[in-house]
Amino acid sequence: MRSETIVAVSTPRGVGGVAVVRLSGPLAKELALQHLSVSTLLPRHSHYARFSVGNSFVDEVLAVWFPSPHSYSGEDMVEFSCHGSLFVQQAIVHALLDGGARLAEPGEFTLRAFLNGKLNLSQAEAVADLIDSATPAQHRLAVSQLRGGYAHKLEELRQRLLDLASLLELELDFSQEDVEFADRTLLRQTLAELDGEVSLLVGSFSLGNALKHGIPVAIVGRPNAGKSSLLNALLNDDRALVSDIPGTTRDTIEESLTLSGITFRFIDTAGLRHSDDVVESMGVERSRKAVAEADVVLYVHDATTPWQTPDLDLSDKQVIYVCNKIDLAPAASVPSPSVGLSSKTGIGLDKLKSSLVDLFSSRLSDHSVHLSNERHYQALLQVRKALEAASQGLAVDLPSDLVAVDLRDALYHLGTITGQVSSDDLLSNIFSRFCIGK
Ligand SMILES: Nc1nc2c(ncn2[C@@H]2O[C@H](COP(=O)(O)OP(=O)(O)OP(=O)(O)O)[C@@H](O)[C@H]2O)c(=O)[nH]1
Ligand SMILES: [Mg+2]
Known part of the structure; x- marks a missing residue:
C-alpha cells in the first residue's frame, strides 16, 4: 500500500490567494516533472515554473522537492503552491491522479510519517491538536505534546520496565534452580517511579482536558440574583433572557469566552429554589448537574437580599462568590x-474576569505537563492498574510468571500511547479524524 503515491490539496477547501497541493510517494518527483516547465528539481529548492497538462497551461507555481527521508511523510514529496482558484487546484490534482497517484485519505501524510518513524503516535495526535488549537493554552498543550513532552519520559521508563520484564521471564527457564535474574529492589524502584510518573499525568488530565475543550464554569444562585444578566455582561451580548420574574431561565445556556488565552465555558442555569412547577423543577435539576460537572462555580448573590447559604455540594469545586x-x-x-x-x-466585571484567570494562570505558568488526550488518559489508567497488580504480586512473593503477566500488561498499554503497539483499527481511528491533506 505504501508504494502508492498520494495527492491532496492541503489548504482549506475554497478560494484563497494561494493553495498548496501535496504529492507523496515514489512517483512524486517523476510526476511533477511531467507537468513542470523545469527539467530538474533540486532538493528543497523552490522552483518557479509553469504547470501544464499536455499543451494546455494551468498556472504558474512554486514547486519544492523534498527527497526521502527528509520530508514530512518521510517519503519523496513535492509541494506545489499555486493560485487559490478551485479550477487550478482541481486541474493540478487531476493531472497527478491521471499520472498514477491516488487521492490521499484523511491524515494519510501524517500516518505515513508515523509509519516511517518521523514521529511517534502521540506526536502525530499532537499535530491534529495543533491544527485545531485556537487559543494560546490549546496551542501550548499541543506544542508540548508535539515536542515529545511526557511521551519521551514514558518511553524511557517503558524501556527499563521491558528489560526487567525480560529478566523476570528468563527466570522461568531456570525455574528448577531458584535463581533471580531480575533485581527485585530495582524492579520495585522502577515500578514506583513509573507509578509516580503515571499518577502525575493522570492527575493532570482534568485540567489538561478542560484547557483543551474550555473550562466549565457554572453560574448558579437563587432566582432573580442576576445570573443571566451576568452571562450577558461577560459575553457583552444579549444572549440569555432576563426579566424581573423569578424563574426566567429554565434550560441551561452555554457560551464560551476566552480570557487571557484560556477558554471558559460559561453555563447559565435555572435559579435554585423549590418549585411545584414541573418544568422549573427539571431546570433546577439541570442546574445541580451543571454544578457537578463544572470546575468552577460562580455563586451569584443578590446584594439587595439577605445572604442565604447555598444548598449545594461545592466541596471539590473552585467557588467564586459574586x-x-x-x-x-x-x-x-x-x-x-x-x-x-x-x-x-459593568462595575467589578474586570475583577471577576481576572479572578477567574488567576485560578488557572499560576498552574499554567509552571512547566508541569498537562495531559489532554483522552486516549492516553484511558491507557494510563490501565497502566496504573497493571502496575498496582505487579507491585502487590511482588509484595506477597507471587511466582515470577504471574508478576510478569502484569508487567506485560503495563507494557502493552504504555506502548499504545507512543505507538510501539498499534493495530490497524487504532490507527484508522486516530487518523480518520485528521483533515485531508495533512
Ligand atoms: N440594578 C440591577 N439590576 C440587575 C442587575 N443584575 C440583574 N438585574 C435585574 O434583576 C432581574 C433578574 O435578572 P436575571 O438576570 O434574569 O436573573 P437570573 O438570576 O437569571 O434569574 P432566573 O433566571 O429567574 O433564575 C432583572 O430584572 C435584571 O434586570 C444589576 O447588577 N443591577
Ligand atoms: Mg436567568
Whole structure:
C-alpha cells in the first residue's frame, strides 16, 4: 500500500490567494516533472515554473522537492503552491491522479510519517491538536505534546520496565534452580517511579482536558440574583433572557469566552429554589448537574437580599462568590473569595474576569505537563492498574510468571500511547479524524 503515491490539496477547501497541493510517494518527483516547465528539481529548492497538462497551461507555481527521508511523510514529496482558484487546484490534482497517484485519505501524510518513524503516535495526535488549537493554552498543550513532552519520559521508563520484564521471564527457564535474574529492589524502584510518573499525568488530565475543550464554569444562585444578566455582561451580548420574574431561565445556556488565552465555558442555569412547577423543577435539576460537572462555580448573590447559604455540594469545586447588583445596595458580606459587581453597569466585571484567570494562570505558568488526550488518559489508567497488580504480586512473593503477566500488561498499554503497539483499527481511528491533506 505504501508504494502508492498520494495527492491532496492541503489548504482549506475554497478560494484563497494561494493553495498548496501535496504529492507523496515514489512517483512524486517523476510526476511533477511531467507537468513542470523545469527539467530538474533540486532538493528543497523552490522552483518557479509553469504547470501544464499536455499543451494546455494551468498556472504558474512554486514547486519544492523534498527527497526521502527528509520530508514530512518521510517519503519523496513535492509541494506545489499555486493560485487559490478551485479550477487550478482541481486541474493540478487531476493531472497527478491521471499520472498514477491516488487521492490521499484523511491524515494519510501524517500516518505515513508515523509509519516511517518521523514521529511517534502521540506526536502525530499532537499535530491534529495543533491544527485545531485556537487559543494560546490549546496551542501550548499541543506544542508540548508535539515536542515529545511526557511521551519521551514514558518511553524511557517503558524501556527499563521491558528489560526487567525480560529478566523476570528468563527466570522461568531456570525455574528448577531458584535463581533471580531480575533485581527485585530495582524492579520495585522502577515500578514506583513509573507509578509516580503515571499518577502525575493522570492527575493532570482534568485540567489538561478542560484547557483543551474550555473550562466549565457554572453560574448558579437563587432566582432573580442576576445570573443571566451576568452571562450577558461577560459575553457583552444579549444572549440569555432576563426579566424581573423569578424563574426566567429554565434550560441551561452555554457560551464560551476566552480570557487571557484560556477558554471558559460559561453555563447559565435555572435559579435554585423549590418549585411545584414541573418544568422549573427539571431546570433546577439541570442546574445541580451543571454544578457537578463544572470546575468552577460562580455563586451569584443578590446584594439587595439577605445572604442565604447555598444548598449545594461545592466541596471539590473552585467557588467564586459574586455579590451582584451593587449599584442598588452595598456588597453584602458573603464568603470569600468574593467579587462585588453590577451586571447592569459593568462595575467589578474586570475583577471577576481576572479572578477567574488567576485560578488557572499560576498552574499554567509552571512547566508541569498537562495531559489532554483522552486516549492516553484511558491507557494510563490501565497502566496504573497493571502496575498496582505487579507491585502487590511482588509484595506477597507471587511466582515470577504471574508478576510478569502484569508487567506485560503495563507494557502493552504504555506502548499504545507512543505507538510501539498499534493495530490497524487504532490507527484508522486516530487518523480518520485528521483533515485531508495533512
Ligand atoms: N440594578 C440591577 N439590576 C440587575 C442587575 N443584575 C440583574 N438585574 C435585574 O434583576 C432581574 C433578574 O435578572 P436575571 O438576570 O434574569 O436573573 P437570573 O438570576 O437569571 O434569574 P432566573 O433566571 O429567574 O433564575 C432583572 O430584572 C435584571 O434586570 C444589576 O447588577 N443591577
Ligand atoms: Mg436567568
